[in-house]
Amino acid sequence: MLTKRIIPCLDVKDNRVVKGIKFLNLRDAGDPVELGARYSDEGADELVFLDITATIRFHKTIVELVEKVAENVFIPFTVGGGIQTVEQMDKILRSGADKVSVNTAAVSNPNLLTEAAQRFGNQCVVLAIDARRSKDKPHKWQVCVKAGSEPTEIDVVEWAIQGEKLGAGEILLTSMDADGTKVGYDNELNKAVSDAVDIPVIASGGAGKLEHLYDAIVDGGADAVLMASITHFGNYTINQMKEYLASRGLPVNIQ
Amino acid sequence: MIVVIDYSVGNVRSVCNTLRHIGCEVELSRKVETIECSAGIVLPGVAAFGYAISQLGELAKLIKKLALDGKPLLGICVGYQMLFDHSSEYGQYDGLGLVSGSVIPIPAGSQSRQGYLTALSVPHMGWNQVKLPEGMDLFVGLGKEKNFYFAHSFYAEVTDQQAKIAYTDYGFALPAAVQKANIYGLQFHPEKSSKSGLKVLKNFAEICEKQKKEKTPK
Numbered sequence: 001m002l003t004k005r006i007i008p009c010l011d012v013k014d015n016r017v018v019k020g021i022k023f024l025n026l027r028d029a030g031d032p033v034e035l036g037a038r039y040s041d042e043g044a045d046e047l048v049f050l051d052i053t054a055t056i057r058f059h060k061t062i063v064e065l066v067e068k069v070a071e072n073v074f075i076p077f078t079v080g081g082g083i084q085t086v087e088q089m090d091k092i093l094r095s096g097a098d099k100v101s102v103n104t105a106a107v108s109n110p111n112l113l114t115e116a117a118q119r120f121g122n123q124c125v126v127l128a129i130d131a132r133r134s135k136d137k138p139h140k141w142q143v144c145v146k147a148g149s150e151p152t153e154i155d156v157v158e159w160a161i162q163g164e165k166l167g168a169g170e171i172l173l174t175s176m177d178a179d180g181t182k183v184g185y186d187n188e189l190n191k192a193v194s195d196a197v198d199i200p201v202i203a204s205g206g207a208g209k210l211e212h213l214y215d216a217i218v219d220g221g222a223d224a225v226l227m228a229s230i231t232h233f234g235n236y237t238i239n240q241m242k243e244y245l246a247s248r249g250l251p252v253n254i255q
Numbered sequence: 256m257i258v259v260i261d262y263s264v265g266n267v268r269s270v271c272n273t274l275r276h277i278g279c280e281v282e283l284s285r286k287v288e289t290i291e292c293s294a295g296i297v298l299p300g301v302a303a304f305g306y307a308i309s310q311l312g313e314l315a316k317l318i319k320k321l322a323l324d325g326k327p328l329l330g331i332c333v334g335y336q337m338l339f340d341h342s343s344e345y346g347q348y349d350g351l352g353l354v355s356g357s358v359i360p361i362p363a364g365s366q367s368r369q370g371y372l373t374a375l376s377v378p379h380m381g382w383n384q385v386k387l388p389e390g391m392d393l394f395v396g397l398g399k400e401k402n403f404y405f406a407h408s409f410y411a412e413v414t415d416q417q418a419k420i421a422y423t424d425y426g427f428a429l430p431a432a433v434q435k436a437n438i439y440g441l442q443f444h445p446e447k448s449s450k451s452g453l454k455v456l457k458n459f460a461e462i463c464e465k466q467k468k469e470k471t472p473k
Binding site: 001002003004005040043045067070071074075076077094095096098099117118119120121122123124169170198199200223224253254255 | 267268269272273276302303306333344345363376377378379380381382383384401402404406407408424425444446447448449450451452453
């Protein structure tokens with residue numbers, strides 16, 4: 001049976017890993033090459049790398065950095081940030097990534113998901129959704145683009161369903177309200193999306209304690225949990241997280 | 256030297272990085288001479304089947320001939336699926352036909368036996384446990400079962416009587432690896448399967464080395 005995945009996330013800005021709170025107040029968290037190698041070696045199930053320098057434009061420099069990170073990463077490696085075309089996806093994959101994540105570009109051109117799935121297979125296409133709780137509609141979330149800076153009128157659950165139909169193979173679902181707060185994932189959001197689609201959902205934003213990981217999987221229905229603050233700043237090792245989940249009866253990958 | 260076939264798809268670099276990391280001499284190439292003089296061939300693949308087979312083009316015949324002549328061949332993911340006769344991913348396509356079987360979609364929503372999972376997602380994505388039968392060369396030294404990383408929406412229904420098969424459980428027994436003489440295929444990604452994956456690739460490198468020694472005239 002498939003194990004639940006523990007996925008550290010490197011938010012990269014100007015060649016450094018950074019981590020903020022609710023997408024703001026970024027703090028340095030280290031060198032992406034070193035951190036990537038460390039997580040791969042420590043038994044992380046996957047690594048996500050998001051170039052947050054400019055989500056509006058694709059940066060050529062990201063390709064070189066991805067190459068360097070990938071040299072020491074022997075686990076699945078997802079890269080995102082400003083990717084707009086299948087040609088750019090191809091460059092990223094050829095530089096050592098296994099999957100590409102798209103967010104803003106998919107919102108402005110949903111067909112990109114289909115083109116990418118047809119060329120690379122849908123297991124390669126991750127739809128990243130930055131979700132913010134709606135202020136006026138209860139139990140609803142709105143899709144935000146451009147690194148969370150621009151809210152849209154699109155409903156998160158509907159977008160997830162559409163994304164799956166268009167060709168996304170996985171959804172990386174970030175709660176902007178919970179991001180960096182360490183108060184736990186938004187499991188109402190996770191549940192709403194994971195119930196609505198058949199593809200795997202990665203819960204992101206809010207991990208602070210070990211039980212948060214368990215809750216995202218059991219209450220939120222997530223197939224994988226993504227975290228940044230609690231691993232980068234040394235609160236928990238990957239192994240501690242896996243042992244905890246295993247002790248509570250969840251299937252995890254211990255090599 | 257092990258040649259990794261460069262056919263403009265997916266994660267060719269990952270496979271090369273990993274093989275280099277374990278000490279192999281690797282060339283990423285689509286040159287006929289390089290492929291012919293290699294000790295073994297790796298056919299990687301992150302792509303849709305139709306795109307992959309069209310990008311492979313004329314090399315398909317060469318790879319098939321060399322494999323039938325006894326050169327070790329390792330297909331990974333879509334590279335593995337291409338070893339079979341046929342695929343129905345986004346169309347109808349013929350594969351290399353080295354192992355009998357066809358590539359079909361994973362049925363969505365298969366029920367899991369554990370309580371908290373009601374439906375299984377497609378793609379089959381993540382780490383799953385593979386039961387490793389005795390007598391499959393790639394799994395020497397790995398014990399009876401290990402976790403490997405999968406990422407695919409289609410799988411091969413293997414009908415070849417001569418093929419040894421290792422299975423994983425995804426609501427049904429899903430073929431995770433095949434071996435037919437010197438032809439090896441892995442549905443999972445060894446280059447992304449951490450320590451167990453590195454060991455599988457080391458085993459392939461050793462098979463290539465051994466084969467080369469036997470073929471070299473004394």
